[in-house]
Amino acid sequence: MKGQKMANYAAVAGILGGALAIGGGLYARSVEAVFGIPQFFGIYSEYLSGVHVLVGIGAVMVLGGLISFKWPSVGGVIVCSAAIIGLIYTYDRGQYRWSPMVYYWWGPWLLAWIAGIFAGYAAYKNVPQSNEKLADARHAEGHSG
Amino acid sequence: MTEMLRNEGLKRVRMRLITAVVFVFTLTCSGAFGMEDVVSSSGPGLTLLMILILPFLWSVPMAFVASELGSMVPEAGGLYRWIRRGMGEYWSFQAGWWWTLSLYVDSAVYVALALDYMEARWGFSGGTRAIIGVAIIAIFTFINIRGLDLTGWALTIIQVGVMVPLVIFSVWGIIAGSGNPFSPVMPEGESFLSSMQLGLAIMMWMYSGWESISTLAGEIENPQKVIPKALMIGTPIVIATYFFSVWAAIRVARLDGPDNWLNMWTGGGGVDFVEAAQILGGGVLAYLMLLSAILSNVGLYAGYLATGARPQFQMSRDRLLPKFLGLTHKSWGTPWAAILLMAAVNAVLINFNFSALITIDVFLLMFPYVLIFLTVMVLRVKEPDAPRPFRVPMPTWLLGVWVAIPIAIAVIALFVNGVDWMIGGLAGILTGPIAYLVFKNLYKGTTDEALEGSVVTPQGELTDFGAAVEGVEA
Numbered sequence: 001m002k003g004q005k006m007a008n009y010a011a012v013a014g015i016l017g018g019a020l021a022i023g024g025g026l027y028a029r030s031v032e033a034v035f036g037i038p039q040f041f042g043i044y045s046e047y048l049s050g051v052h053v054l055v056g057i058g059a060v061m062v063l064g065g066l067i068s069f070k071w072p073s074v075g076g077v078i079v080c081s082a083a084i085i086g087l088i089y090t091y092d093r094g095q096y097r098w099s100p101m102v103y104y105w106w107g108p109w110l111l112a113w114i115a116g117i118f119a120g121y122a123a124y125k126n127v128p129q130s131n132e133k134l135a136d137a138r139h140a141e142g143h144s145g
Numbered sequence: 146m147t148e149m150l151r152n153e154g155l156k157r158v159r160m161r162l163i164t165a166v167v168f169v170f171t172l173t174c175s176g177a178f179g180m181e182d183v184v185s186s187s188g189p190g191l192t193l194l195m196i197l198i199l200p201f202l203w204s205v206p207m208a209f210v211a212s213e214l215g216s217m218v219p220e221a222g223g224l225y226r227w228i229r230r231g232m233g234e235y236w237s238f239q240a241g242w243w244w245t246l247s248l249y250v251d252s253a254v255y256v257a258l259a260l261d262y263m264e265a266r267w268g269f270s271g272g273t274r275a276i277i278g279v280a281i282i283a284i285f286t287f288i289n290i291r292g293l294d295l296t297g298w299a300l301t302i303i304q305v306g307v308m309v310p311l312v313i314f315s316v317w318g319i320i321a322g323s324g325n326p327f328s329p330v331m332p333e334g335e336s337f338l339s340s341m342q343l344g345l346a347i348m349m350w351m352y353s354g355w356e357s358i359s360t361l362a363g364e365i366e367n368p369q370k371v372i373p374k375a376l377m378i379g380t381p382i383v384i385a386t387y388f389f390s391v392w393a394a395i396r397v398a399r400l401d402g403p404d405n406w407l408n409m410w411t412g413g414g415g416v417d418f419v420e421a422a423q424i425l426g427g428g429v430l431a432y433l434m435l436l437s438a439i440l441s442n443v444g445l446y447a448g449y450l451a452t453g454a455r456p457q458f459q460m461s462r463d464r465l466l467p468k469f470l471g472l473t474h475k476s477w478g479t480p481w482a483a484i485l486l487m488a489a490v491n492a493v494l495i496n497f498n499f500s501a502l503i504t505i506d507v508f509l510l511m512f513p514y515v516l517i518f519l520t521v522m523v524l525r526v527k528e529p530d531a532p533r534p535f536r537v538p539m540p541t542w543l544l545g546v547w548v549a550i551p552i553a554i555a556v557i558a559l560f561v562n563g564v565d566w567m568i569g570g571l572a573g574i575l576t577g578p579i580a581y582l583v584f585k586n587l588y589k590g591t592t593d594e595a596l597e598g599s600v601v602t603p604q605g606e607l608t609d610f611g612a613a614v615e616g617v618e619a
Binding site for chain 1: 233234235464568571572574575576577578579581582583585586589590591592594595
């Protein structure tokens with residue numbers, strides 16, 4: 001695979017991002033950080049506390065990172081999607097959990113973005129571009145408009 | 146030497162310089178509605194100073210850079226193709242994606258703002274609001290699909306309607322208003338930084354859009370010459386429009402008390418341009434100003450529907466988005482599918498309270514802007530001798546210093562404009578890599594050699610369809 005080096009970087013970044021989120025969650029638990037009511041989009045559960053979400057999303061990011069070694073596109077999508085969900089979680093029905101959570105999500109977000117960039121470069125190298133001129137292809141298909 | 150193809154199916158129109166200037170004015174200014182909030186946030190003096198100074202740090206560099214890149218790579222999709230040439234497929238997709246995503250929301254905001262002005266005056270029901278909104282979108286979707294010549298005429302008529310009341314107000318207000326418009330410089334008790342921070346986001350927003358007209362380059366004859374000229378002419382017009390109308394508004398607000406500038410805001414209850422016109426000239430001028438505000442937002446919608454649709458069209462032609470977005474109208478030569486999709490999303494969005502989404506779009510725009518500034522430097526180094534009918538008149542190192550300023554402003558703005566702005570933007574940024582990974586695997590992309598595009602000759606002319614030029618790398 002031509003883009004294996006990039007895939008490796010993507011995997012490492014994803015794993016580090018996930019580890020950072022998990023570590024942040026465990027640290028937040030130890031210092032009893034206050035993240036507000038444990039709910040997400042109106043669903044209430046103790047598993048939706050800030051600590052649980054950090055650890056849970058972090059685990060998904062680590063999984064995405066591991067998958068990136070073999071399938072960087074799939075892994076990159078998982079890592080970035082997980083980070084998006086984590087960011088959305090910081091909204092809390094108009095009350096932002098952002099301030100207390102910023103220290104915990106900043107690193108994972110940045111590493112998820114880096115993982116996405118490397119996964120993108122891996123995809124660029126692995127997926128062969130079409131060399132057929134589009135006009136020729138469109139004529140061959142019998143339509144031009 | 147590389148052979149390139151013009152975008153098949155697109156029709157180039159002969160756009161007069163005045164029409165191109167109207168396009169630029171619409172996309173970057175379209176009146177001064179929204180500046181009221183800066184006055185009460187940052188203070189009258191600082192607002193006027195920012196209007197005069199910020200362009201040279203923020204929008205003039207973009208206007209010059211857009212002129213150079215637009216003359217060098219005058220292709221449909223504009224900034225998307227510049228960045229592809231300078232930084233490759235991945236980053237161009239990111240820029241095109243973020244820019245398009247931002248404009249999907251942004252263009253719907255303009256319709257919503259026009260409806261807000263109407264509703265405040267005429268007070269109609271939610272159903273009527275939706276019908277009027279969809280009607281506005283439908284009319285300008287048709288005009289856009291019909292072609293840039295008709296869109297240009299529509300924007301010209303709209304901007305006459307915007308500017309006539311605003312010019313009357315500005316002249317009258319400066320003469321008949323009261324007080325020194327520069328005093329106080331800042332709100333009492335605020336520091337310079339905190340005052341500037343409050344108004345910076347709005348001001349940056351008001352001075353954005355210089356890159357937008359470049360996306361239309363595939364449908365304009367001689368875009369490499371017309372667009373840079375229009376940008377150079379449009380820049381001082383925009384600065385003057387903001388400066389004199391805000392100057393007048395501050396003096397008019399003070400007719401109701403020396404501290405009445407503190408009540409200058411939009412969104413009801415404050416002294417906005419319509420209320421200021423009421424204070425100055427009574428009902429008739431206020432009515433004209435209301436029409437100006439409505440037309441301003443409608444014009445912005447029409448303009449951004451046109452420019453917002455083109456990068457996704459070109460990305461589709463480059464096999465990085467679904468194929469249907471690359472369809473062109475057989476008779477009118479416009480990317481009708483991309484325009485129609487954007488309009489359909491707008492029609493849905495105007496029916497919801499999407500204030501959270503609005504916060505994302507400014508943040509998302511900052512990243513393509515940074516990439517544009519980096520691209521001009523990369524291309525100066527990588528392709529120093531490539532034909533540039535317009536070249537920023539400074540050596541590369543000095544250009545680097547100059548563009549470092551707006552890059553720094555963009556980066557600072559990411560952190561100082563509020564948490565909701567930031568968090569929404571951070572999530573939006575991550576959609577870029579996801580979209581690339583999905584669409585790249587689905588559609589593969591196109592090699593540089595097979596791209597549809599244009600080649601600029603050393604004489605500054607565009608080649609004919611499929612022609613190759615000796616000594617010019619595309």
